[in-house]
Amino acid sequence: MTNEQILKKAIEKAVKGGYSKSQAKAFYEVLEEFSDSPATNKCFVIALIFSHDFAKHFWGEDWVCDCCGEKSCWEGNTQCNRYRNAGVLTLWEFQLQQMILKAEPLQYLVQFLNEQAIAKAEGGDK
């Protein structure tokens, strides 16, 4: 996927998760306005994907283990060997912490954009 495709799919997923459609539209308008300035565009994209509002709707607010990021950690159903001492975070907080360490944060989103991941986020298995 190109960065443009990743961005488009990521925004679609966040909107499905309740992110404001008008905010998404405003974002595209700003991006269009600065289309001749790749560096400025990149700044806008980074600002969007790291915004708490966007992340909440992209990943959701389920509680997860702050060590491994899994919900099932409390059930002992995990490889995480710190689960007994680990705290909790919301999933979006956990994922933002992971993404900040990536050289290409937009690429980090790809793993959450396949159809199965989207179905899971919507609460179905099919």
Ligand SMILES: [Zn+2]
């Ligand atoms: Zn864990």
